[in-house]
Amino acid sequence: MSTVALPETSLQSRVNYLNADYGIKSWLLTTDHKRIALLYLASITVMFVVGGAFAVVMRLHLIVPQGALVQPETYNKLFTMHGIMMIFFFLIPSIPATLGNFLVPMMIGARDLAFPRVNLLSWYLYIIGAILALSAIFSGGVDTGWTFYTPYSSTYAHTHVIAAALGIFIAGFSSILTGLNFVVTIHKMRAPGLTWFRLPLFIWAHYATSIIQLLGTPVLAITIVLLALERLLHVGIFNPALGGDPLLFQHLFWFYSHPAVYIMILPSMGVISELVTAGARKRIFGYGFVAFSSVAIAVISFLVWGHHMFVTGMSVYAGLVFSVLSFLVAIPSAIKVFNWTATLYKGSISYDAPMLYALGFIGLFTMGGLTGLFLSSLAEDVHVTGTYFIVAHFHYIMVGGALMGYLGGLHFWWPKITGRLYPDKWARLAAAIIFIGFNLTFFPQFMLGYLGMPRRYAFYPPEFQVLNVMSSAGASILGVGYLIPLVYMIWSMRYGPIAGPNPWRAKGLEWQTPSPPPTENFEEIPVVTEEAYDYPSRA
Amino acid sequence: MGPGLPLHPDQASTIAVGVDHLHYFLTAITLFFTALIFLAIFYFMVRYRRRSQDEQATQVEGSLPLEIAWSGFPLVLVAVLFIWASSLYFRNSRPPAASMEIFVVGKQWMWKLQHPEGNQEINELHVPLGQPVKLTMTSEDVIHDFYIPAFRVKKDVLPGRYSMIWFQATKTGKFHLFCAQYCGAEHAAMIGWVYVMTPADYEQWLSGSAKGESMAEAGARLFNQLGCITCHIADGTGRGPVLQGVYGKPVKLAGGQMVIADDAYIRESILQPSAKIVAGYPSPSIMPTFQGQVSEEQILQLIAYVKSLGSEERQPERKAAEK
Numbered sequence: 001m002s003t004v005a006l007p008e009t010s011l012q013s014r015v016n017y018l019n020a021d022y023g024i025k026s027w028l029l030t031t032d033h034k035r036i037a038l039l040y041l042a043s044i045t046v047m048f049v050v051g052g053a054f055a056v057v058m059r060l061h062l063i064v065p066q067g068a069l070v071q072p073e074t075y076n077k078l079f080t081m082h083g084i085m086m087i088f089f090f091l092i093p094s095i096p097a098t099l100g101n102f103l104v105p106m107m108i109g110a111r112d113l114a115f116p117r118v119n120l121l122s123w124y125l126y127i128i129g130a131i132l133a134l135s136a137i138f139s140g141g142v143d144t145g146w147t148f149y150t151p152y153s154s155t156y157a158h159t160h161v162i163a164a165a166l167g168i169f170i171a172g173f174s175s176i177l178t179g180l181n182f183v184v185t186i187h188k189m190r191a192p193g194l195t196w197f198r199l200p201l202f203i204w205a206h207y208a209t210s211i212i213q214l215l216g217t218p219v220l221a222i223t224i225v226l227l228a229l230e231r232l233l234h235v236g237i238f239n240p241a242l243g244g245d246p247l248l249f250q251h252l253f254w255f256y257s258h259p260a261v262y263i264m265i266l267p268s269m270g271v272i273s274e275l276v277t278a279g280a281r282k283r284i285f286g287y288g289f290v291a292f293s294s295v296a297i298a299v300i301s302f303l304v305w306g307h308h309m310f311v312t313g314m315s316v317y318a319g320l321v322f323s324v325l326s327f328l329v330a331i332p333s334a335i336k337v338f339n340w341t342a343t344l345y346k347g348s349i350s351y352d353a354p355m356l357y358a359l360g361f362i363g364l365f366t367m368g369g370l371t372g373l374f375l376s377s378l379a380e381d382v383h384v385t386g387t388y389f390i391v392a393h394f395h396y397i398m399v400g401g402a403l404m405g406y407l408g409g410l411h412f413w414w415p416k417i418t419g420r421l422y423p424d425k426w427a428r429l430a431a432a433i434i435f436i437g438f439n440l441t442f443f444p445q446f447m448l449g450y451l452g453m454p455r456r457y458a459f460y461p462p463e464f465q466v467l468n469v470m471s472s473a474g475a476s477i478l479g480v481g482y483l484i485p486l487v488y489m490i491w492s493m494r495y496g497p498i499a500g501p502n503p504w505r506a507k508g509l510e511w512q513t514p515s516p517p518p519t520e521n522f523e524e525i526p527v528v529t530e531e532a533y534d535y536p537s538r539a
Numbered sequence: 540m541g542p543g544l545p546l547h548p549d550q551a552s553t554i555a556v557g558v559d560h561l562h563y564f565l566t567a568i569t570l571f572f573t574a575l576i577f578l579a580i581f582y583f584m585v586r587y588r589r590r591s592q593d594e595q596a597t598q599v600e601g602s603l604p605l606e607i608a609w610s611g612f613p614l615v616l617v618a619v620l621f622i623w624a625s626s627l628y629f630r631n632s633r634p635p636a637a638s639m640e641i642f643v644v645g646k647q648w649m650w651k652l653q654h655p656e657g658n659q660e661i662n663e664l665h666v667p668l669g670q671p672v673k674l675t676m677t678s679e680d681v682i683h684d685f686y687i688p689a690f691r692v693k694k695d696v697l698p699g700r701y702s703m704i705w706f707q708a709t710k711t712g713k714f715h716l717f718c719a720q721y722c723g724a725e726h727a728a729m730i731g732w733v734y735v736m737t738p739a740d741y742e743q744w745l746s747g748s749a750k751g752e753s754m755a756e757a758g759a760r761l762f763n764q765l766g767c768i769t770c771h772i773a774d775g776t777g778r779g780p781v782l783q784g785v786y787g788k789p790v791k792l793a794g795g796q797m798v799i800a801d802d803a804y805i806r807e808s809i810l811q812p813s814a815k816i817v818a819g820y821p822s823p824s825i826m827p828t829f830q831g832q833v834s835e836e837q838i839l840q841l842i843a844y845v846k847s848l849g850s851e852e853r854q855p856e857r858k859a860a861e862k
Contacts, residue, residue, distance in 0.1 A: 073724045145721050151698065152681040152723060156647070240699025246682060247697070280587070281594075286601035311684065312695045313702040316632050320625055327617035331610055338609040339601075341576055344583035346597040351588070359580055366576045370569040373617065377624030379631055380561050383691040386684060386719035450562070451548045452688025454719045457727035461715065466544045537598040 011419045011498060016516040018419075031116035032519055037102035038417070039123050044090050044098065045486075047130060050137075051085030052482065054078045059441075059475040062468045067459040075458035076143040077159065083146025088168045089130050091402055092260060095267035096178055096213075097126070099409045100206050102417060104182055106510035106517065107200050109191025109526045114184040122177035129171030136163035145456065147257070150238035150249040154230040162228060169224045172217045175263070179213030182206050191509065193528035197291075200508055200532045201284060204291040205270025208298035212259045212266075216302070220256035223249065247312055254305035262301040264398055265365075266294055268405025269336055272358050275408050276340050277533040278506035279355030280347025284533050286339040293332035300329050310381045319378055326376035333369050337362060348538075352504070353427035357408025360435045364400025368393060371446065389449025392442045400438055407434070407485065414489065415503045419516040420496030426488045434481035440474025507533050551710040551735065552690035554631050559691075561624055568616065631692075634705035638673035641666070642754070642843075644835045645676065645683035645696040648725035650716065653836060655843060657750040657757065662731030664716060666708055667741035673705040675802060679835050684720035687733055693719055701802050708735040758844025761837055765829065779826060780817045786849035791818040805842050809833065 012019060017034045020026070027035060058078050061069040070078070101119065105112055113119050136142050142164040144153040153161050186207050190199070227249070229235045236242030238249040277284050284290055306314060306322030340362050349355065371393045375381050384390065411431075415421055444467040449455075453464045460468070502511040513522050550559060587596075641664070644651045652660045666672050676685055678698040686693040690706040718729035736744060752760075762768050770779035780790075789797045790804075793816040798804055807814050812826035833841070 072727060076721075076724065076726070143724070149682060149721070152721075156681050156723060240697075246699055280596055281589075282596040283598055283600075285599070286606050289601070289606050311693050313697060313700065316629060319628065323625060324621050327621050330617055331613055334613045335606070335610055337576060338605075341579050341583070342605065344580065344587060346599055347583070347587045348589045348594045348596040349584055349587045351584075359584070362580060363573075363577055367569070367573055370572055373568065373620060374562075374565050376617075377561060377565060377620055378628035379558050379624045380565060381624075382628070382631070382693050383558055383562075383688070386686065386693065447546065451545055452686070452715060452717065454686065454717045454727075456721040459727050461730075463545055535598065536595050538595045 011516070014514060015518060016419070016514065017519045018516050020519050029120070031112070031120050033101050033105050033113050033116065033119055034417075034517065034519075034521075036119050036123050037098050037100075040093060040097040040101060040126070043123075043127060043130065044093055047085050047089040050134070051082050051090055052479070054082035054085065055475065056479060058082065059472040061458070062460070063472050065460050065462045065465050065468075070458075072458035073143065074141075076145075076456070077141035079456055080143050080145050081137050081141060084133060084142070084164060084168065086398075087146055087260070087264075088171055089126075089133060091264040091398060092175055093126060093171075093178075094264070094402065094406045095271060095409060096182070096206060096209060096263075097122075097174075099271065099406070099413060100182065100209075100267060101178070103202065103413065103510055104185055104206055105189070106416075106513070106521055107203055107508060108186065108189060108194055109509045109522060109528065110185065110189040111520050111522070111525075113181045114189060115181050118177050119181055122174040122181070125174035125177070126171050129167040129169070129174065131167075132170065133164050133167030136160040136167065139163070147253060148227060148249075149253075150227065150230065151241070151244075151246065154227055154237075154249075155239050155241070161231060165224045165227060169221055172221050172224075175213050176217045179210035179217075182210040183214065186210075191526050191528055197287070198528055198531050199291075200270075201273035201287070201290055201294075202267075202270035205266045205273070205294045208294040209263055209266045209270075212263050212298050212301060216256045216259040216263070219252060220260075223252040223256065226252070247309070247314070250309055250312065251305065254308045255302070258305040258308065259298075259301040261394070261397065262297055264402040265405075266297060268361065268402045268409075269294065271405040271409035271412075272340060272361050274506075274508070275354045275358035275412055276343050276362075277535070278412070278504050278508075279350050279352065279358060280344050281505070281535045282343050282347040282533070283531075283535060284339065285342035285345070286335075287532070289335050290339050293335045296332040297329060300325060300332075304329060307376060307381070310378060311385055323376055323378050327373070330369060330373060330376070333365075337366055337369070350504075351428065353422075353424065353431050354408045354412035354504075356428055356431040356435075357404050357411060360431065361401060361404040361408060364396055364404060364435075364438065368396030368400055371396065383452075384449050386454055387449035388445040388453050388455055391455050392445035392449060395442045395445070400442070404434070404438075407431075410489075411485075412504070413510070414492070415499030416510060416515045416517070418493055418496070419499055419514075420492050421499045421503065422485075422488050422492040422496055426484060430481055430484035430488075433477060433484070437474055437476075437478030437481045441471050441478050442474070444468075444470040444474070507535060549689035549710070549712070549714060551712065551714055552687075552692070552706045552708055554706055555689065555691040556709075557627050557631070561627060564623070565620070568620075634673040634703070635671045635707075638671040638705055639667075640673050640675060642836075642839045643674050643676035643685060643696065644679060644839070645685070645718070645722075645729075646679040647681065647723050648718070648729040650685070650718075650729065650731055651836060653754055653839065654745065655754050656745055657753045658745055658748050659750065659836075662716070664731065664733045665741060665744050666733065666735055667738045668708050668711050668735050670738065671705055671707045673703060675839070676702050676704070677835050677839075681722045682720050683718050683722050683729065686717045686719035687714060688717070689714040689733075695720055701806070708733075711735045711737060754840050754843035755847035756844075757837075758840035758842070758847070761833070761841055762844055765833070767841075770826065780820065782845050782848055784849045786846040788849070792816060793818050793820070793822055800845075802842050805845055806838050809838055809841060 142159045144157050226237050230237045236244040238244040240246050304326045307326040448467045501514050642653045676696045678696045683696040692704045692706050694702050694704040714733045716731040716733050770777045771782050775781050785800045790800050810830045812824035816822045
């Protein structure tokens, strides 16, 4: 299935999805999954920059124990809005809505998603939700924490809770529609010969993710409606003073928001499977195990929400059940890590930027996953939950994991998306800076948490200062690391060398069509005759 | 903990010792697997680095024995962790019978504490060394969380409910008390100190800061003031149930169910008298609700009073234990 590619000297010589039409309408009313992916890419990058700016102010503020920059009320808004931006408006859409949107049809040999107009609708819902959330921020902010715990959020907070929650509510439907689109597309539109067990693992991961988006997100919507009922109409649902149940909100919230963690990390795991195989020019070790571990994670993810609530006064027996189920999630996660590592064995390992991100992901996800064992261990969780240990743990998963996977994937498929290469040396340097900066930022937070420093503190006792300064110093390195790709990627869109259809010599249908792909993706729908990652063997 | 770079929190309770052993084991597992994965990756990266642009890999099929091994070994490991951590959690959840009781009310943004002897504190908690202490906690407004890192204990403090933690201090000194559940603007200021004192010092502190009125005595005074006494008459001739000897005992309800007359039940009966009617009394209850008329501290005093009616014989015992 090799493609005969004549060396191109200009991307303009051939009609592709980017140069087919330049009008603003051709973008805003597009139903091309690739263009919608780019609309998402631009939108979530804006949200990432906004969310990141909040983090910068927080880390600067925490350099001194009494707090250097802002009032406690402002600090509380900063961490709330950092969480809302990063989780609901960056991480959840990140890989599925950009790389997934672009690649799911291409990887399965389809011309578009099953419902192209629904796909565009999902972007508009996302934008409406994002505008509402941003308007809540710029009209004074919201200070409930991204978790919106009641009765604080429903009765006591005086900030723009409803606007922010409504933004999340609407963006949730964008997530549901994307999930729906992927499930139908993956079921119905695979190219001839592309059986389930020939699918790239990226597709398996997105399939599992879509199931969670479809089943979990409506529960978040219901929870937000109930919160609004109590806040606006004083219906006693969550506030005991009105006759409500003080823990009900947390059960409902985490029933979505724990699976949501896997909405963020599963697509990233799918990316890593692609990057590791292409970077080592090897078949994945244990295809079936990696594929089904995604499904196992998706299923178990719905049964572990109670581990966020071990210290709420929940029954100790309920605690036991949630603890054992949480430990079980570790097994499919461990299977993935071992299989990725084993895939390197006897490979032909490149040191290109995508591979550096992938290997960074494996290391950081391993640490994030192992520290999850602390939190599944009931007696230990009592001490470290609600502290910086939690903050460190989920940043290792969400940033060290999900975001590294996203950046790795973006670097891997950038030549496909834009038709151009970025400067390789800068990309490798940025990957290294991000890896180092990330560890310097968040490793001290594990120590802070074990020492007992609670999270969400605008000021803190002086003995925690040294570790906080270390964390803030690391964050400045991390920030530089994020800015570098932003610069060279924008540069490469205009000045980057022409990439050609398959610069990595990778397997997968998306590499068998020109870069950037034509609007219809493939001139002829390919026929698949081989398994995924069918790389040739050393002679 | 002094300034500088502390690496280990104070270890000042019996619970902390057990939690720390588990913590070291977890840390060892984490280090082992992190080292394993990092070393494997570095080794493969160097050993199998791509030496020319055209170099291909040597394809290796998966291995079922390996898959079983690296699923099975972690499974055994997490089983061990689960059993260890859960049994420890079970033990840490149950206060010894001989625990002394202290009552905690959280509100935005302070901790209010009462000792049975009547001593009240704000953002400070004095406790004796070596004596199990049980805290019964509730909140006036939002969810808070009572956290003493040096003791490795933490529990949410909920409005409308009582939650409980206990500890036995093993070291005298001054230890942080934090609110560990975000509760609004001054969340970070909802902190205080726990003072662990020798039993003799504690006795001295107790008598030095005494109010002259124990919680049960304050409860008795409220019982009169609020008019409870007009219906809840000891000889059974009143319009309400007799409260003598009720505390901690099963009570038969109008529907035939049984309920234990614990703190939560008494609190509910004061605030929502019709929620659970005692068998033989009219429904809805003729008792007015005291919602909004009594503070959480006063409810705790009333409970202490009801308790004192039912457990006269236990009072001297507790006094003796303190001496």
